[in-house]
Amino acid sequence: MxxxxxxxxxxxxxxxxxxxxxxxxxxxxxxxxxxxxxxxxxxxxxxxxxxxxxxxxxxxxxxxxxxxxxxxxxxxxxxxxxxxxxWEDWSKEIGQDWREINQTELAKIFADITPLRLQEPEKQNRYKLSYYASPDLDWKNLISQLEQRLQAQKIQASFIWSVDETARIGLLDILPKRxxxxxxxxxxxxxxxxxxxxxxxxxxxxxxxxxxxxxxxxxxxxxxxxxxxxxxxxxxxxxxxxxxxxxxxxxxxxxxxxxxxxxxxxxxxxxxxxxxxxxxxxxAAGEETAQACAIYRSRKKNDSYLYVEAQDNFSRVPAKLLEMLGELEFVMRLELHSEISLAQANTREVMQMLREKGYFLQLPSREYRRS
Missing domain, CATH: 3.40.50.1000 (HAD superfamily/HAD-like)
Incomplete structure (x- = not known):
């Protein structure tokens, strides 16, 4: 086999x-x-x-x-x-590094370090201590300080730094070494x-x-x-x-x-x-591949709708078009395919426009038009 x-x-x-x-x-x-x-x-x-x-x-x-x-x-x-x-065997494996100290007790060791902000409770667990920080933070120097404190307590830990580019925020996870x-x-x-x-x-x-x-x-x-x-x-x-x-x-x-x-x-x-x-x-031959999209309503131009490939992703939409539409209100996410009928647009053409250009503009007219 x-x-x-x-x-x-x-x-x-x-x-x-x-x-x-x-x-x-x-x-x-x-x-x-x-x-x-x-x-x-x-x-x-x-x-x-x-x-x-x-x-x-x-x-x-x-x-x-x-x-x-x-x-x-x-x-x-x-x-x-x-x-x-x-897998409880995995919890036992990693728990040795923290000497069975949980994340709440560990956070007290770093309570005075102001650049760090604790993440929400649901993003913590017994063996995961997570913080937010500025994306421009000198994180290498910070981690060096944190490591010294833990070594003094004979706690073995690993530090994972990353930046969420979409939210423009730094993320620091402190975990057992393993x-x-x-x-x-x-x-x-x-x-x-x-x-x-x-x-x-x-x-x-x-x-x-x-x-x-x-x-x-x-x-x-x-x-x-x-x-x-x-x-x-x-x-x-x-x-x-x-x-x-x-x-x-x-x-x-x-x-x-x-x-x-x-x-x-x-x-x-x-x-x-x-x-x-x-x-x-x-x-899959002969099947119509679904096209995901997100639909937004223009608050500036009545009955005008903008379709994009993914929610909050306007990277392929021309700046002038976004300016013309003004503030956009999210309506829904939708999977387009041949069996779906749109009131003022041809579904296949909307799908084609999304794939080729990344957006489709539906105007307040019985005859929709390409953007």
Missing amino acids: KQEILLCSDLDRTLLPNGQQGESPQARLRLRRLTQRPEITLTYVSGRHKALIQSAIGEYDLPLPDFAIGDVGTTIYQITDNQWHP ANKLHAIRFLMERRHFDKRHTVFAGDSGNDLEVLTSGLQAILVRNAQEEVRQEALRRLPPEHRQQLYLARGGFMGLNGYYSAGVLEGLAHFFPETRVWMEIGREQ
Whole structure:
């Protein structure tokens, strides 16, 4: 029997198209079809807690994974029959580093450090202490100070700094030394008997760098920031150069962003998956691929509506058009396909315009027009 493939993937801006770049419309559908194969064991690796992972699965119509590594590596869940079962062995594994001290007690050690603001309670857990900070903070110097305090308490910790570019805010997670994405993936590999040759990770951001440069087969999706790409290449030991794949787009007509980059990287490391993708594409022949969009109403121009590819993503809309429409009010998210009828627009043309230009303008007229 052929060895299964363990696909581990970050969520935000890796599988989820919630960055500035546009998504290839067919990418998530193809990924969903691919992960339905028995040869694929799917694991989500995310900074999100369980409820937010579940929310993302529903909102973006992602496949249900076999495993989920959440809270930046501090929790592992096995999903069977839609039930999420936490791995207590993993909690015992990482708890030793903090000498069984929980995050509330740990936060008291840093109470006087004013640049740090505690994140919401739902973003904390027993072995995850999370802060907000300015994105321009001298984070290397700060982490050095925090580390000295913990060493004095004989507490072993790891520090993960990243910047949410969309919200323009710095994020700092303090975890037990062994509670990180890389160790969690290796723990899963060991318990489920996957070796390096049959494991691959996909990510996009600074908090994925440890895994991306670890020697595991890894994919950096094309929408990753240039500084992340450069830092990954800088950190990557020469002997691991072949283990990191930088998605560049063009594979199967996809753009390399988000799920498209994951598919591209999978085909690079596991050529047999390309055959599976082609089979999936043939099965989908004749089906109308859905086109996700978000619809906004102009408060300045009556009965004028703007369709864009994703909620709050106006990156492909001309500035002059946005100025003309003025303040926009969000109406709804919608999956467009041939069976949906729009009152004042041709559905197929709206879908085509979204794919080609990234937006569609519906004006107050019985005869809609291209923008």
